[in-house]
Amino acid sequence: MSPQRRAGLGTNQEAVRRHNLGTMLRHVHGAGHTSRAELTSLMGLNRSTIAGLAGELESLGISEHTTAVGGARQGAGRPSAGVRIAPDGPYVIAVDLGVDRAVVARVGLGGRVLERAQAPVHSDGEAWQVGAAVAALIRRVVEGAPATAPLVGIGISVPGLVRRSDGLVRLAPNLEWHDVSFGGIVLAALGLDVPVSIANDADLGALAEHVRGAGVGVDDLIYVSGNVGVGAGVIAGGVRLEGAGGYAGEVGHLRFNPQGRPCHCGNLGCWETEVGGHAIAEAIHCPPDKVAQLDEVLEGFTVPTRELRATGTAVGHGLASIVNTFNPRMIVLGGYFRVLYPLVGAEVDAGLADRALPAPLESVTLALPGLGSDSALLGAAEIALDPLFVDPVAALGTALVDVRSRLVG
Amino acid sequence: MSPQRRAGLGTNQEAVRRHNLGTMLRHVHGAGHTSRAELTSLMGLNRSTIAGLAGELESLGISEHTTAVGGARQGAGRPSAGVRIAPDGPYVIAVDLGVDRAVVARVGLGGRVLERAQAPVHSDGEAWQVGAAVAALIRRVVEGAPATAPLVGIGISVPGLVRRSDGLVRLAPNLEWHDVSFGGIVLAALGLDVPVSIANDADLGALAEHVRGAGVGVDDLIYVSGNVGVGAGVIAGGVRLEGAGGYAGEVGHLRFNPQGRPCHCGNLGCWETEVGGHAIAEAIHCPPDKVAQLDEVLEGFTVPTRELRATGTAVGHGLASIVNTFNPRMIVLGGYFRVLYPLVGAEVDAGLADRALPAPLESVTLALPGLGSDSALLGAAEIALDPLFVDPVAALGTALVDVRSRLVG
DNA sequence: AAGAATTTGTTGTCCGCGTGAACGCAGCGG
DNA sequence: CCGCTGCGTTCACGCGGACAACAAATTCTT
Known part of the structure; x- marks a missing residue:
């Protein structure tokens, strides 16, 4: 968004170029296929400037231009040159680590x-074992990558803080992890050195749904992930809400029923003790050992x-607290939700309407993930x-080319 | 922060100049008195660029340069020229509307x-009566302003959504207002046309404490205003958290005790029924008619x-929910808190430590407002x-000069 | 006390980058 | 077939920040 990371700095002209190039790429990334004319109107810059930027993206091997267009034209005038992601351009590895399985994608x-x-992982396994399994999946996934395509980084989604x-x-309670440097473990197992980004699964679900899911164009969005634990990822003003340490969004431990059941966090009646996976399983009389397959049940x-x-x-009652607290425009219900x-949509809606304040309630919409169960995976790709x-330019500088041979060697 | 309002736009060189000039002014505003050398290192720009920007601010009548410095020097070298806010430079009107009194400041x-x-206001008064009272205070406060000083705008803090x-x-429950366009009312009573900004008192408290109070340099901060109603203002990542409609931070209606007392919002046992002004009054056996003076009691x-x-x-228990949800670095306790x-600091601390998750708890600090009871007032000034x-340049273009004579005429 | 060292202000030049106008090009419609 | 419209391309231009060289104002050193 901003031409520099830290606020309070001035902008020089290098920063302008960086920002404009990055913004153009963000647009192309979001739309997949655009035209230079559309980029011109979106970015508010001059035709000739857009031409220069598009040419630079092309010479970086990121995009390519298209002339032949089969689609229906609209209006007169010379058709605009298309801009498209290059098929052998940069890519990332996305890892979605679940409680019982890991999904890896290029x-x-x-x-x-x-x-x-993807492969199953044992929830009682040590972190290095999980890391080795993930590394094996990464090797498999990188197999078919073009030799010239650069690997920009690895993004990992973890169900924990x-x-x-x-x-x-x-802390990843359901993996029984405490203070695990999982990024380092995976890199060590791979023998590579590329940028690794790790984040919470709900945060990444929110990001993915915001960029290319149910919440495209929605700048205030919350993704609630209802699994064994319950968490939320928050997009506020178009930006991820992270908090001081990165732990924001732990709505599963909102006080819900002070007379309720004990929670693993030590309190009584946290929201997730009433709506988490175990509570849902109990409500449908599902045996505890099948909680992992609760979706199918x-x-x-x-x-x-x-x-x-x-x-x-x-x-619904818990969502009301979220609505009052964050005033989102959309809540995406992920996980088992x-x-x-x-x-039970009617009950959720009624519970929410009953407990939320009228003003924030009137602008909020409940929605299902537009990306199905891939939200966290695609969110991991986004942070990478x-x-x-x-x-x-800088990101391609640190990227790795010919990863396959490096992995074999 | 960003050189343009809407995300996704490109940056041209006019925007660069605007951004750099605005950023410099923000620094001067924050520090009150700086040197060009310090601005150079803060903004990361060249000495000559800083000189040009500082000169422009000066020619706009915003700042002035100082040479004579009485303070203790540090290090060798030519002392840097000081940059200081001009005494007859631009100003704003800040209004803090409370339940029983209005404070207005230039x-x-x-x-x-x-x-x-300041003046008392009747909580059962109509909005236009309150507006007239505020307008009278504004007239009084503008009296002494230099004729050449431009009025940039009016900022108003309101205890409501x-x-x-x-x-x-x-909605302002304690003023019994519903859908009141208070900004328009004040402008009509004044017969002026200047930009008016209105926001919630807790949001503005957070902003002020972030800019010049207890939370300077703290980018993840929450100001909890404990009055008759309880609300919070949130600064996340250095930016105000507003939410889709602007209603974010209504933590007073977090579910706290489902078996508790009815709240005016229609639910049972909202947090503010247990810690709001009336609950505090009850806890110290204070008669209900003296709740407005609860501070002194x-x-x-x-x-x-x-x-x-x-x-x-x-x-403390309620703050734990806030800590889990937002992961702030600091919570500023405003209002009656x-x-x-x-x-009862020990009880608050213990309640918080008992209920919050360890990870977000370890980085949070509770603090009292650095601006005393002026947080909301100064926050209103900030948004203006x-x-x-x-x-x-644009803001000075819409500003009003010689306000005093316009008000009389 | 005088010169060296250090830091900053000032000036002029250079360069990058977006702008805008002029021109050429491609498809549409009559 | 030709005119219209919208877009790509090219080039000169201007703005704004960087950079280097020099001058100025202190402090430190001898």
């Missing part, structure tokens, strides 16, 4: 998943149980791609 | 309160009652000054 600009692999200053996983229902409807109301909401939008 | 750049006036798109006061205590200690614990915290930092 993702190009435009958010295209070029390759994908991640310190933003250095990416340390402070829930999909078997057509009519909700009475207990499930009560859970829906509790979800994605299959829960079609069943982010340096490209801040400074394309 | 505030110059640097946050200096140049003049101040303010829609950010147009500044409409959607509380200051009479040296040893807290048992009920007050319980209230302190409840404050400002006098409550010195009495803000256009100056975005584009000084």
Whole structure:
């Protein structure tokens, strides 16, 4: 957004070029395929400036121009040159680490998943074992990458608290991790040195849904991930809300029912004890060992149980606190909530409407993830791609070419 | 922060100049008195560029240079020229509307309160009556302004929900206002046409404490205003968190005790029913008609009652939810909490430590307002000054000179 | 006390980058 | 077929920040 990272600095003309180049790339990335005319109107710059920027992106190997257009033209005049992501351009590795499985994908600009692999992981495994499994998946996924395509970085989604200053996983309760430097572990297992970004899964879900999911164009959005634990990712004013340490959005531990059940955090009746995976499982009489497959079990229902409807109301009541606190325009219901909401949507809506303040309530919309269960994965790709939008030239400078041979060697 | 308002736009060189001039002014405003050398290092620009910018600010009548310095020098070399806010430079009118009184001040750049006036207002009065009273205070405060000094705008702090798109006061429960266009009312009573900015008092408290109070340099800060109603203003990543409609931060209606007392919002046991002004009054057996003077009553205590200690614990428990949700580095306790915290700080701290997650807890600090009870007032000044930092030249273009004679005529 | 060292203000030049006008080009419509 | 419209291309221009050289104002050193 801003031409420099730290606020309070001045802008010099190098920064202008960086910013404009990055902004153009962000637009091309968002749309996948655009025209120079559209970029001109979007960015408010002169035709000739846009031409220069587009040419630079092209000479960097990021984009390419298209002339032949099959689509229906609109209006008279010379058709504008198309701008498209280059097929052998820069790419990233995205990792979505779940409680029971890891998904790894090679993702190009435009958010295209070029390759994908996944494997189960044991939740009682040591972090280095998980790291080795992820590294193996990465090797497999990189296999088919063009030799000339640069690897910009690796983005990792983790279900836990991640310190933003250095990416340390402070706590991942369901993996039983404390202070794990998972980025370093993966890099060591790969024998590579590329930029690694790690963040919380809900934060990344929010980011992905904001960029290319249900919340495109929505600048105040919250992604609530209802899994065994409940967390939220917040986009406020178009920017990720991170908090001082990077732990913002832990709405699962909002006080909900002081007379309720004990939570692993030590308190009584946190919201996630009433609406988390275990609570949902109980509401549908699902055996505890099948909680990991709760999605599929829930999909078997057509009519909700009475207990499930009560859970829906509790979800709505909790969302009301979120609405009052953040005043979002949209709440995306991810995780198990994605299959829960079609069943008990009426109860969730009623619970929310009952408890939220009228003013923030009137502008909020509940939505399902536009990216299905890939939100966190694509969010991981987004944070890995982010340096490209801040400074394309510098990001390509630190990128790695011919990764395949480096991995073999 | 950013050279243009809307994201996604390109930057041209006019924008660079605007941004650099605004950023320099922001620094001068923040420090009150600086040197060109310091600005050079802060903004990362060349000496000659800084000289040009400083000269432009001076020719706009905003700042002036100082050569004679009485302070202790440090290090060798030619002493740097000072940059100081001009005494007859641009100013704003700040209005802090409370439940029982209105404070109006004339505030110059640097946050200096140049003049101040206040008057009681009747909480059962109509909005236009309050507007007339405020207008009278504004006339009094403008009296002493230099004829050449331009009035940049009016900033108003309101204890209620303010829609950010147009500044409409959607709801101010303790003033019994619904959908009041208070900015328009004040302007009509004055017969002037200047930019008016209105916002919630807690939001403005947060802003002021961030810029020149207890939270200078703290980019993730929450100001909790504990009055009859409880609200919060949030600074996240150095930027105000507003939410889609501008209503973010209504933490007073977080679910706290589902078996509790009814709240005016229609729910049971909202946080503010347990820690708001009426709850505090009850805890110290203060008669309900003296709630407005609760500050002074509380200051009479040296040893807290048992009920007050319980209230302190409840404050801590509620703050824990805030800490888990926002992960701030600092929480500033405003309103009645400002006098409550010195009495029951131990209980508040313990309640917070007991309920917050370890990771976000370890980096948070509780603090009292560095600006005393003027936080909201100075925050109102800040939002009125803000256009100056975005584009000084344009803001001075819309500013009003010789306000005094215009008001008389 | 006088010169060296250091830091800053000032001046003139240079260069990068966006702008704008003029021209050529490609598709549409009559 | 030709005119219209909108876009790409080219070039001169201007603005703004960087840079180097010099002057000025202190402090430090001898």
